[in-house]
Amino acid sequence: MESLPQKRPPEPVEVRRVLEERARAAGFDLVGVTGVEPLAEGGERLREWQEAGMAADMGYMHRPVELLSDPKKLQKSARSVVSLGVSYYPGDHPENTGSGGRVARYAWGRDYHEVIKARLFRLREELEEELGVRIKARGFTDAVPLLERSAAQHAGLGFFGRNSCLINGSVGSYFFIADLIMDLELTPDPHGTGTCGQCTRCMDRCPTGAIKAPGVVDARLCISYLTIENKGAIPHHLRPLVGDWAFGCDVCQEVCPYNKTKATKSRWPEFSAEAGKGPYLDIVETLGIRSEDEFERRFAGTPLTRPGRAGILRNCCVAAGNLKLEGAIPALILALREDPSSLVRSHAAWALGEIGVPESRLALGEAAKNERDAGCREEIALALEGVGPDGIRGLE
Ligand code: B12
Ligand code: SF4
Ligand code: SF4
Structure with a gap:
């Protein structure tokens, strides 16, 4: 039987160009590509973090380093990791008039997992249409076992701040990271670079002293962990330090000079205060x-x-x-x-x-x-x- 003519896979550089165009049109602020090699340095740092007990009781963070640092474990046929950034910055908190439980900015609007996943799938479909090939891909944000910050740094989205957040020189750190792991080859980007310089504001101002060393956050002390991932009691000695935070914490990002000068409001209406619960919970009503x-x-x-x-x-x-x-x-x-x-x-x-x-x-x-x-x-x-x-x- 005569075989069908094989369509030549598109050139990696052309795929990269189309990706950039489509991802920006889909509303992503940052686009980068890296290969599927294991994230060696991130993996090493993860191992030390786990061994020091800093993963607290987050079961999914106790999974083997080899799994969390290897994109190929998520998809055998993967050839590229596309890392995307989308600003969620909804503005700053108005003053707490006294009865509000403060909500971290990333949670003011709709559930980002759902919102971003829908756009990732659409993006993959558009790439398939434009390039004329079938793409096997896994799309996710904050939902599967992969060191997303490390992958994003490899893909050129930014550098690691002392607060451990990935910072982009043009938009700051108030952005989500999303990923498309694909079986298509794309030209990779250079790794992200940048520096905190002499600044140590986040380390000095963290209310609980959770930033133990540059880029190392002890989740057991972090208000974000204590108010979101922690299923049990908030330890007595930490309760007074939690202040008025009722969900998450933004202090180490608020004090960051990159955010003070570069944060620009999200273009996604789903992340605005009006789309969800906004900057404060009414404590009395919630109780x-x-x-x-x-x-x-x-x-x-x-x-x-x-x-x-x-x-x-x-x-x-x-x-x-x-x-x-x-x-x-x-x-x-x-x-x-x-x-x-x-x-x-x-x-x-x-x-x-x-x-x-x-x-x-x-x-x-x-x-x-x-x-x-x-x-x-x-x-x-x-x-x-x-x-x-x-x-x-x-x-x-
Ligand atoms: C577990 C987790 C948490 C835990 C632990 C946080 C932590 N710092 O480890 C808790 C619940 C505390 C948390 C809090 C928050 N989180 Co969180 N979290 C995660 C999750 C699921 C895994 C992070 C992880 O692997 N931690 C283990 C440590 C070892 O890894 P790491 O923090 O990424 O640190 C890396 C660097 O050290 C890096 N590294 C490598 N080389 C070098 C070199 C140098 C010099 C340095 C400094 C670092 C460095 O390697 C490490 C491994 O990647 C990711 C999603 C994902 N799958 O990656 C989201 C994620 C990191 N979280 C996110 C967000 C938004 C938050 C909060 C801002 C939410 C809030 N407002 O309350 C806070 C920020 C607190 C903080 N300062 O980190 C975003 C961060 C986006 C960004 N721009 O950085 C992510 C990527 C989710 C997403 N898809 O958007 N989170
Ligand atoms: S999120 Fe809050 S508690 Fe956690 S490291 Fe940053 S400032 Fe400290
Ligand atoms: S506050 Fe300063 S030290 Fe901390 S992440 Fe921002 S620039 Fe780096």
Whole structure:
């Protein structure tokens, strides 16, 4: 039987040109390409990070270094890694008027996983059409086991800041990284370069001292981990340092001179404050969410579903305690009495102790008699110790 004429694969340099054009038209701010060789230096740094316990209990970050640093493990036939950057910068937080739980900028709008994935698939289809070839590709952002910052640095998207974020000299660091691993050969880009110079602002200003060395963040101390990935209690000694952050943390990016001068607002409407929950959660309102269904109804389609209902309420308790939010006392008392989650009840007890007015002491005393969970009873006792018989905090 006569074989069909084989279509010649397009030249790598031509594919690179078409990619650039299409990716920019699709709204990506940064486009780069690298090969599929293992990310050796990133892998080495990952190994040290894991061995030092800095991955905390994030199961997916304990996977073997060989897997996380090798794009070919994700797709055997892969020949190139396309790394894309999209700015999510939605602007700066307005002043907290006193009752808000602060949300990190990347989470103000719609869930970026879904939003970006849809555009990645469209981009692949457009490339197939324009180049006239079938492309086998995997497209993802923040969802599969690959050192995305390392791959992006290899692809020329930027350099590693001391805060460990990838910084681009023209747009700063408020951008998501997305990847298309493809079986098509493209001309690679030179590695990203740049430097922090003498600056150490992020290390000096991190509220919890989580940046242990340049480019090394100990997740166990990072507010982003504590409020998002962490499923359990926020350690007592760290609670006061969390401040009013209710989801994530931007401090090490806010202080960065690259962001002060280069951050430009995202062109994607999905990442604007109006598209999602915006810069603050209403703490009192959030503390009243008692069921998973109601939580889903309010937060579905935003990144805030990640820590789950109990996680978000836990965070709001901590923010209320740190803000000494007397207006939240009735909501905290209800949470302490009625919430089905012991995680929420114990953090509500802590917050009431922090606010430390006679009303909180009464509520804590009553809860001490009725609480069945041993961990919560301990939290209540600690909170009562802190608030003297007159309702004034006595341990400061
Ligand atoms: C686990 C994780 C976290 C953890 C741990 C963060 C950390 N720094 O390790 C926690 C929950 C704390 C977290 C927080 C945040 N995250 Co996060 N996170 C990830 C995830 C899933 C893996 C990161 C990882 O591999 N960590 C392990 C360490 C060892 O790797 P690394 O931090 O990337 O560090 C690299 C450098 O050290 C580099 N390196 C190599 N050579 C050299 C040389 C020098 C000189 C230096 C300095 C570094 C360096 O090698 C390492 C390995 O790649 C990635 C997505 C992904 N799959 O990659 C997103 C990701 C890193 N997160 C992201 C974001 C947006 C955030 C937050 C800003 C969210 C927020 N506002 O709360 C914060 C930022 C905190 C911070 N300063 O890092 C973006 C970052 C985009 C960018 N421009 O850098 C990513 C890439 C997700 C995405 N697809 O967009 N995150
Ligand atoms: S995100 Fe916040 S807590 Fe984490 S390293 Fe940056 S400043 Fe520190
Ligand atoms: S704040 Fe300074 S040290 Fe930190 S990442 Fe930005 S430039 Fe680098």
